[in-house]
Amino acid sequence: MKRDVQAQSLAREAEQAALQLHTRRHFLKEGAMGFGALALGSLLGSCGFGGSSAPNALFDASNPLAPKPPMFPGKAKSVIYLHMAGAPSQLEMFSYKPELAKLDGQECPQSLLEGKKFAFIRGVPKMLGPQANFKQHGKSGLWLSDNLPHLATVADEIAMLNAVTTDQFNHAPAQLMMQTGSARLGRPSIGAWVTYGMGSENKNLPGFVVLTSGGNNPDAGKSVWGSGFLPSVYQGVQCRGEGDPVLFIKDPAGMDRDLRKASIDAINKINQEQFEEFKDPEILSRIAQYEMAYKMQISVPEVMNINDEPAYIHEMYGTEPGKTSFANNVLLARKLVEKGVRFVQLFDWGWDTHGTSASGSVDIGLVNKCRNVDKPITALILDLKQRGLLDETLIVWGAEFGRTPMQENREGKDMPFKGRDHHAAAFNMWMAGGGIKGGTTYGETDEIGYDIVNGKTEAFDIQATILNQLGFDHEKFTYESQGRPFRLTDVGGKVITDILA
């Protein structure tokens, strides 16, 4: 009896599934639209349209990571994006504001607070002067704080964006905004877009690798390197610094390489049959991913191993093999780029200096964080330079927003340490290499770094510039999803031509 019911429900389920394949909507779509498209297609075809203009033509399901040319010759071939999750204080690193020092301890004028919303500041906060000393560096006279003594030696390689702004003042949406062009979930990240556009130059490695440090993943989770509506094969592949770079990358005991190959071939064969039946391109992506996973078993441990790097390189980057550290990740980024990986995304966690603890303060915790990243980042620039790779590798440094010129007063109370709240209105980012003109600055903020004065730079502008350097017109680089073409930069974005070489 029970069995009958079960069989019945199964039969019903099967029937429903079959129906779903051919619903009325499906018929209308395939029928009416199909005929219309057929007619239009032949019309356009005779005028020389059609064919190449098919949407999402860059996605070849059978070989989704095949190397592809950019729209125009790009200046950069790969990108290393260093994202300091939590948002470092620009006022202790890049933004020299002597006026703010004079206002230290004074109450913030009401005019600055009216109509503004902050994550934690309530009531009337006090201004907090810069907690670092600034000097000019290089021929370009770039202002940098003494928290970044190494970076100061390569000041002339850097193009500083002084007036970056966003409309999100919480970490997760702001990180999504920076990385995917939307504060809400569901859009592909820049790395996914780039991999969709260019594929992978190295057939044994993914086109987009993500490395995290600082003890946590970014607040927005793995969506910041997700593929959104792009085929999932374009999402970032997260590699670990400790232990196996990718979980379960080693064959289990008793499974040799030949047996592994045979089983993957068998699985792929079944998947191929599934594809013949359902024609879902995601199945082809799955097959390609199995293939790549098999190849990655050899290639990834090799490239992710920094033990064989010479001692002077370890000294230069400040790396310690076997640990998870930002320095290790930076060195790995260089190795990956050398091996033809298009987009390497680094997230370093722990920059959220509210002043709730010593490690979360702008005069102690931030200094330590700077010491962690200053040397490896400088080493990266110089190492890429001496290897002849700096001109074709775009380095982007940034975060999701900046920090307030006011001291945080969570719940209207004094904080135990000096900290600053989230500040979306004005912060700094910088770029180097990859056809960027070193020794330039773009944009200006007011004398306390509260608001921008000129050279407003939004996430879209930075994304447009990154795509431009790789050879893509951000206005024409689209993917059609749910019936309309999408852009990384939505309806915004302007290439920051002032900082281009």
Add this chain to the structure above:
Amino acid sequence: MSTLLIFLFNLPDFAGSFHPLLVHLPIGILLLAALFQLLSRKEKYQSLSSAVGISLFIGMVSAIASCISGYLLSGSGDYDEDMIFNHQWSGIALAVISIFAWYLNRKGRQITWITALMVFLIVLTGHFGGSITHGSDYLTRAFSADGSGQAEEKRKPIPNVQQALAYQDVIKPILTSKCYKCHGPNKQKGKLRLDIPDFILKGGKGGKAIIAGNTDESELIKRILLSKESDDHMPPLEQPQLTKTEMDLIHWWVSSGADFNKKVADLAQSEKIKPVLLSLQSEEKTESVLISDIPEKTVGQADAKVVQDLLARGVAVIPVALNSNYLSVNFVALDSITNSDLQLLEKLSKQVIWLKIGDSNLDDNKLKLISKLSSLTRLSIERTKVSDSGIALLNSLSKLTYLNLVGTAVTSKGLNQLKSLKDLRQIFLYQTAISEAEFSQLSKLFPKAVIDTGGYKLQFLESDTVELKSAREK
């Protein structure tokens, strides 16, 4: 009401803009009338004689309309007045002659020399008109030395920018390349002419182009700084734009007094402009060669079969851009390179311009095959077994701009053999057998190139390894 006024006010300009369209009617119709007249003398075409009258009439009307619209257009002030004079009066003469010819035809008479004069005037007026829009040398341009006519002054390299003449050497070349086309000897749009100091000072319809020392009031500065969205932005969007450097230079020159005779050194210089001026000096030696530099000459498509074969081997063969046939090739995914790989590559020698084949089993023997890729502009053979004798083969790669030899056994002797490669702009020699003492020698050998010898070291700072603690934690 006001819209109507604006409409009426702008009507002459609007009507004038039809002149370039209308002028073609009298040219065609009157020539046809003359042709009919000539042909109708033959018995075979006699029937055409009845068409001469109506052709002359329509031609005459269109000639008059052209005269009126032309007169309205000349009021715009965008054109050289001397040139307009010739065109205007020959055009009016043509209209008068056409009236005369039509009148005679009505009276049943036909005077050959009147028709001949009409044809002559059509040619003459047309030529004058062409000179106005396309420049006075448009007809003979094809025969001039460089075939392009407009003798474009190439900017002379400035050996010492401080000793250069501010206007003559710095500003004038910018105006020549970006402004003269519309504000030069042939055209003076907005009544502005920028090729002679007196004219520059006189300004145009919009007011003074430059006011020495006052950049805020100088129309020229205002226009070039306007955002591109503005209608008044100069140069117009469809023309080559000024670069940031060029804008900075013009701004500096005007703010420092817009002197036409002084040397750069004699004009006030802010900290901001100094590096910009300096950049003019060593124009030859640029810091970096952008990889987007691809040959201007186009090339035929690569053999698809060969490309497929290489791709199947795991070699990344990609066009440098969607609409380009030039190829970028990367061997990064290959464990070992075989001679047959390189023989395949040789078949693409016209297309391959960028090649990355470092970190591989490449040796002097295999380099022989690479040396046949004569279109190469960028070559990376870092960390391979190539040596001096192999490097010498690269002599044949005359277009090479970028050469990466990091981590090879190459010595300065080997590099000496490449001194004929005049286009080399970047050479990477980190971890080679070249001693530091030899580096200066090498930069003399390749005066245009930036030679990077690497070996960068970061200063040792104690603070790097010290963790700051709060007073309370201590």
